[in-house]
Amino acid sequence: MNRKFVLTVIAMVGILAGASVWAQQRRTHDLIMKDVQATYANLKKNLDANNTAGAVDDVAKLQGLFKETEAFWAPLNTQDAVNFAKSAQEDAGAVAAAVKANDMKKAQESYATVRENCAGCHFSHREEGGKGFSIKP
Amino acid sequence: MRKFIVLSLVLLFGAAAAQAQAPATAPAKPALDPTKVSEEFVKRFNSLDDWYLTTDGKPSPELKQVVDSMMELFAPDALAEVPPHDPDQIGPVMLRGGANIRRWVERLATTRVRILYLHKRQTGERGEFEGERLVYTAPLPWGGVGMTFQIIATYSLREDRRRFTGPGMVVLQMGDDGKIHRLRLFEAEMTQVVPL
Numbered sequence: 001m002n003r004k005f006v007l008t009v010i011a012m013v014g015i016l017a018g019a020s021v022w023a024q025q026r027r028t029h030d031l032i033m034k035d036v037q038a039t040y041a042n043l044k045k046n047l048d049a050n051n052t053a054g055a056v057d058d059v060a061k062l063q064g065l066f067k068e069t070e071a072f073w074a075p076l077n078t079q080d081a082v083n084f085a086k087s088a089q090e091d092a093g094a095v096a097a098a099v100k101a102n103d104m105k106k107a108q109e110s111y112a113t114v115r116e117n118c119a120g121c122h123f124s125h126r127e128e129g130g131k132g133f134s135i136k137p
Numbered sequence: 138m139r140k141f142i143v144l145s146l147v148l149l150f151g152a153a154a155a156q157a158q159a160p161a162t163a164p165a166k167p168a169l170d171p172t173k174v175s176e177e178f179v180k181r182f183n184s185l186d187d188w189y190l191t192t193d194g195k196p197s198p199e200l201k202q203v204v205d206s207m208m209e210l211f212a213p214d215a216l217a218e219v220p221p222h223d224p225d226q227i228g229p230v231m232l233r234g235g236a237n238i239r240r241w242v243e244r245l246a247t248t249r250v251r252i253l254y255l256h257k258r259q260t261g262e263r264g265e266f267e268g269e270r271l272v273y274t275a276p277l278p279w280g281g282v283g284m285t286f287q288i289i290a291t292y293s294l295r296e297d298r299r300r301f302t303g304p305g306m307v308v309l310q311m312g313d314d315g316k317i318h319r320l321r322l323f324e325a326e327m328t329q330v331v332p333l
Contacts, residue, residue: 028192072194077248080298124298127189135190136250137295 029072029135036065040114043095047107052099055107059096062114063089078137081125088117169311171272171284178307178317179256179288181207185246200246207242211235212316220324229321238320249292251300257287281312290324303327 039061046054070085091114098107127134185207188199211217217232219241232238245252258268274284291302303326310319 026193029190029194030192076190076194077296079296135192137188137190137196137247 027068029069030133032065032068032072036062036069036118039065040118043111047095047099047104047111050104052102055099056096059092059099062092063096066092076137078125081121084117084121088114091117169282169315171274171282172270174284174309174311175256175270175272175286175307178210178309179254181210182254183252185242186250186252188246196247204239204242204246208235208239210317211238211320212312212314212318215316215318215320217241217320217322219320219322248295250295250298251291251293253291254305255289255291257289257304277310281310281318283308283310285309290327291330300330301327302330 039058043055043058043062045051046058066085066088070082070089073081073085091110094110095107095114098104098110125136127136181203184203187203189197191197213235215235215238217238218229219232221228221230222241222244230241232241256270258270260266260268270286272284272286274282277283285306285308288305288307289302290305291300293300303324305322305324308319308321308323309317312318
């Protein structure tokens, strides 16, 4: 009986965790972008303050967010946006590597490179209208 | 005198009755304005990329609107000869009927961005520098008007944003209903636009 109960609880936790991951992956694009903006700004603060641990956390979060961005664009036959998202993940990884190596100058340089991916993608896929931004396919 | 008055009245009423029975002349059909047709064609064609993605990655309702707007120009049984869609296709593609043309229009709307087709202008011998958008027309033997105009076709591929441009020509056969019954779209020597 106890064993059955434990198995049931494990199964339920598994289902909930799976649903949570699925929900994370299915977040809308505007929510992902807002998270990117906040995390990117926070990363700058941590880099300026030489806060290694905070910067590494931010980079990990950014990489996850860019992965979500890639997943958003992947089924939409828009390879350039997918490439920007992939490149942003790699450049964020370069920030993390530089921070771990305690090379804050290099980290700041890589930080700026991440932004180039954002700008490139926004140039092609973001349009500002009267009601805010629209996503161009 | 009395006879004359009676005869006059009979003739007068007879003429009035005959006129009343005569078939009313059909109101003149508004003449097709070729310049307006060409402008509308180019405008609606260029609008095919005026749609967006929703934040959950679905096409916005504007996609259907722009396709519908383009299709309004065509007669239901229209015929269109359009450039090939893929590198393996040799020669133009013949599309019969509105359903097939709609598929082609949808394909354009969903695979191209920054669509910019220009009706080419030409300067004449009057010293003008802006030039005129010329539309060549000819009456069709079976009714309606044939018209053609030069274009410069420019667009980017949605997939990788590669941009292409080239000269072309639009040939339309307009029916008396004001709809396109035949379309021949030429796009020649399309060249990829690359930054210097």
